[in-house]
Amino acid sequence: MSSAAGTARGLRDRPLGKALALLAVLVAALLVSRSCGSSPKDVSQERAVQIARQEVAFEPDRAQVRYVKRGLQSKGFWAVSLVTLRPNGSVDRSAVVVIDARTGDVAEVQK
Numbered sequence: 327m328s329s330a331a332g333t334a335r336g337l338r339d340r341p342l343g344k345a346l347a348l349l350a351v352l353v354a355a356l357l358v359s360r361s362c363g364s365s366p367k368d369v370s371q372e373r374a375v376q377i378a379r380q381e382v383a384f385e386p387d388r389a390q391v392r393y394v395k396r397g398l399q400s401k402g403f404w405a406v407s408l409v410t411l412r413p414n415g416s417v418d419r420s421a422v423v424v425i426d427a428r429t430g431d432v433a434e435v436q437k
Contacts, residue, residue, distance in 0.1 A: 369430045374404035378423035402427035
C-alpha cells in the first residue's frame with residue numbers, strides 16, 4: 327500500500343518554501359534593525375540652533391542643521407552650522423556646533 331503522502335515533500339523542502347523562509351528572515355531582520363537603530367531626539371532642531379548660537383561669539387546670518395549618528399552605538403547628534411555673510415554673499419565666519427540630540431549637551435565646537 328503505497329501512499330502519496332510518504333513521497334510528497336514538505337513546503338520547507340521545496341525551493342519556494344526556502345525562498346519564503348529566507349524572505350521572512352530578511353523582513354524580520356529589517357524590522358529589528360529599524361527599531362533598534364532609531365534613537366530618540368529629545369532636543370528639537372530649533373532648540374539645537376538656540377544652543378549652538380550661545381556657543382559662538384558672533385550673530386549668524388544663517389543656520390543649517392543636520393541629524394547625524396556617531397560612534398559604535400550610533401548615538402544621535404545635531405550638527406549645527408552657523409555662518410555670517412559678507413555683503414557680496416560669500417562666507418565671512420563659520421562654526422559647526424555638535425549637540426547631543428538626547429541631552430542637549432555640546433559635544434564639539436569647530437570654529
